[in-house]
Amino acid sequence: MHTPNILRSLLATALLCFTGSVLAAGTPAPFTATYQVLRNGSPIGESTLRLTRDGSDWTYVSHMRGTSGLASLLGASVDETSRFRWHDGKPEALSYDYRMEAAIKSRQRRVQVDWVKDTVQVTDGGKRFDYAAKPGLVERHSMPLALGYALADGARHVALPVAVKDRVEIQRYAITGKSEVNVPAGRFDAVRVDRTDDSKNFSAWYVPKRYPVPVKLAQRAGGHLTLLLKSFRRD
Structure with missing residues (x-):
């Protein structure tokens, strides 16, 4: 078992956000949701997610903490905050x-967009990177939200410009099938939806007319992580 791989995996667990009831396409709504995080089928943590209105813009905050196994022993936690505008x-x-903290490691990253x-x-690990923005740009934390709204609008194939x-x-995604999904929040x-331009084995299960992001997410890169919705409330 490689501890750094587990920690890198945990960073990605706070990717999700949720709205409840019937989704009105193109309309964000504040919410709070919790997810169970599993690695190789075993629970290792929980993620709490919150979307709030910030004047004319939006703030999306997630907090992941290790609750079982090595993640708990290391005191692992990941905090992520995205601010975005609703445009077109x-x-x-x-x-x-982004901030990751654990007993043996910490890491920070910041992305700032000037429209x-x-x-x-981008500031990451003491290094700075500058490059041109593209319309519709998102980052990895808000990516599932952008993908979910595209699906709610009827898209079956989605290409998203993501700031790395x-x-x-x-990044390119496509609907690849339908199935019944059971998670702690229900059936x-x-x-x-699978990512089609990369071999990182990202799969997510959406209910596009109700929720803008997955009820379940699984990715193989870094440790076979699975996220399952536990609870949701509209704020």
């Missing part, structure tokens, strides 16, 4: 802050 019926990144100059500035460390990466008839 979809989220568009303004900033993203006047159409530039992105040193560039804008065009859902969901569509499966």
Whole structure:
């Protein structure tokens, strides 16, 4: 078992956000949701997610903490905050802050988007990267929300410009099937969405007419992680 791989896996667990009841396409709504986090089928943590209105913009905050196994022993936690504007019926990144803390390791990253100059500035590990922004830009934390709204609008194939460390990466996703999904929050008839331009084995199960992001998410890279919805409330 490689501890750094577990920690890198945990960073990705706070990717989700939720709205409840019937989703009105193109309309964000504040919420609080909790998710169970599993690695190789065993519970290792919980993630709490909150979307709030911030004037004319939106703030999406997630907090993951290790509750079992090595993640708990290390005191592992991940905090992420995204700010975005709603532009042309979809989220568009303004900033993203990431912080991972554990007994043996810590890490920070910041993304800042200037839409006047159409530039992105990333600070990661003491290094700075500057590059041009693209319309519809999101970052990894708000990516599932952007994908969910595209699905709610009827898209079956979605290409998203995502701000990564040193560039804008065009990530491609597609509906690949339908299935019944059972999670702690209930049973859902969901569509499966896979990333098609990469071999990182990202799969997510959406209910597009009700929720903008997955009821379940699974990714193999870094440790076979699975996220399952536990509870949701509209704020």
